[in-house]
């Protein structure tokens with residue numbers, strides 16, 4: 274338990290900082306979040322337009338990672354958790370001018386069922402034969418390498434182009450030729466070491482009765498409800514943190530030109546922002562943080578009158594692989610994926626654009642963004658109807674890239690931070706980009722701060 278008067282400043286009021294401040298405030302610390310925006314939540318933002326609940330950033334979290342639901346339950350929102358409508362789950366991939374359903378039984382990149390794989394037009398025969406032969410691969414040397422190299426090594430380049438790249442693009446907006454498989458798909462690297470074959474690894478796991486239930490979970494009224502619940506329980510000051518210095522056993526911070534003191538500091542802002550703030554504390558730490566790349570993204574939610582909607586309905590939505598992409602990377606049919614979000618009589622398409630290959634989309638005017646998306650939706654879905662309303666959200670430098678060398682870099686970052694008593698890190702740049710990962714880093718930072726006070 275922190276001592277009376279012990280003061281912690283958390284920089285960044287996204288889900289990572291809010292989770293840290295929530296635990297510290299409950300534990301009796303004098304804790305303040307400095308958040309530069311007038312709104313808490315970072316990239317989590319829910320808006321309502323035309324009776325539809327629209328997610329500007331993330332729309333859900335992986336059910337298999339329990340940290341989000343655990344926090345939601347603590348906040349008394351357990352009754353509002355809903356799952357994705359997985360009985361209607363089909364995701365399509367755009368290939369050679371057609372929408373092709375993702376074959377059943379594919380675990381990210383690994384096939385676990387024979388017939389759907391044999392029948393799918395998503396992959397050619399040479400790839401299918403290669404996937405079959407991969408079953409016989411024996412354990413050998415297993416080392417971290419790029420996602421592209423790893424996937425091509427097991428299943429060929431076509432699997433990189435039509436499975437790995439589009440599926441990972443929705444999560445990181447990144448480039449598989451640069452991403453580290455050990456950081457992004459650690460389970461598959463472990464399978465390779467143990468079984469040699471990923472197919473055999475996945476099949477061995479299937480027998481062990483993994484989690485049942487929906488793949489994704491979210492809140493009925495949107496993830497903004499989680500942010501609101503946390504924000505109402507912590508103290509938040511709107512200010513841009515500019516610099517941090519050591520002061521005795523604690524810290525001096527300048528925010529919006531004003532100096533303040535703190536016994537401990539949690540940097541819960543993106544790594545590139547943390548790099549600037551930490552420069553005066555440890556220049557090597559700052560350099561390591563700055564080396565973590567980020568991609569920028571944009572979401573566009575288009576609301577249609579169902580009666581006007583003349584396009585194809587495509588399950589949960591579709592992904593456009595980079596080799597087929599113009600600007601649109603993915604599109605979700607929101608009302609099909611989740612109940613309670615879209616009233617009868619409306620259809621909402623959520624489009625995802627940007628990523629590492631197209632940061633320029635954020636500079637386009639709203640009018641152009643809608644025009645670009647509508648042209649591509651006409652091509653893919655045959656949709657010509659005009660939306661009745663739309664919401665655009667731009668997220669510059671928001672998705673951390675776990676590129677080659679990430680694991681070693683984060684190890685060194687963690688080692689150096691430990692050397693600066695009272696300094697802690699949280700956020701999506703280190704051990705996971707998803708909401709549950711961020712909650713976990715926030716809560717771990719709060720715990721470390723409490724231990725520092727106790728020592």
Ligand SMILES: Cc1cc2nc3c(=O)[nH]c(=O)nc-3n(C[C@H](O)[C@H](O)[C@H](O)COP(=O)(O)OP(=O)(O)OC[C@H]3O[C@@H](n4cnc5c(N)ncnc54)[C@H](O)[C@@H]3O)c2cc1C
Pocket residue numbers: 284285286287288289290307308309310313314315316317329330331332333334335512513514515541542543546570571572668671672699700701706707708709711
């Ligand atoms: C479009 C999009 C879709 C996504 N979809 C999903 C999904 O479906 N499921 C999922 O699990 N994850 C998803 N993610 C990832 C996940 O949402 C994020 O990784 C997570 O929310 C990041 O939280 P954070 O608190 O670490 O960072 P952020 O949300 O980026 O918050 C950091 C905060 O720090 C503040 N800040 C920065 N510098 C300073 C400073 N100097 N002074 C004061 N404040 C500062 C910023 O204003 C910001 O509010 C998505 C991300 C994006 C962008």
